[in-house]
Amino acid sequence: xxxxxxxxxxxxxxxxxxxxxxxxxxxxxxxxxxxxxxxxxxxxxxxxxxxxxxxxxxxxxxxxxxxxxxxxxxxxxxxxxxxxxxxxxxxxxxxxxxxxxxxxxxxxxxxxxxxxx
Numbered sequence: 001x002x003x004x005x006x007x008x009x010x011x012x013x014x015x016x017x018x019x020x021x022x023x024x025x026x027x028x029x030x031x032x033x034x035x036x037x038x039x040x041x042x043x044x045x046x047x048x049x050x051x052x053x054x055x056x057x058x059x060x061x062x063x064x065x066x067x068x069x070x071x072x073x074x075x076x077x078x079x080x081x082x083x084x085x086x087x088x089x090x091x092x093x094x095x096x097x098x099x100x101x102x103x104x105x106x107x108x109x110x111x112x113x114x115x116x117x
Contacts, residue, residue, distance in 0.1 A: 038094070045090050052083075 046052055063075035
């Protein structure tokens with residue numbers, strides 16, 4: 001895999017391609033089979049990035065603490081939407097790194113052994 005920046009047009013074309021129902025279904029099947037491992041990587045990335053630390057706990061308290069039920073529901077929905085977006089963004093970063101790793105072949109820095117060794 002080539003390690004380079006992608007243009008907006010390339011990214012848009014790739015997104016359109018994977019949005020096709022059969023392509024998306026194949027990708028979903030692959031992710032479902034590997035969900036526990038991917039979930040661990042995502043959780044680690046979110047934790048190490050400090051995404052869900054004290055600030056998260058404070059946001060939960062604030063959202064749940066509204067006296068008005070309608071305001072509480074709105075605040076919880078907003079918080080869930082923001083956390084979903086954040087999880088998706090970090091998940092995409094994990095996906096890019098996974099694609100790079102899969103395209104790289106043997107581990108970088110590890111010497112392949114041959115029969116001559």
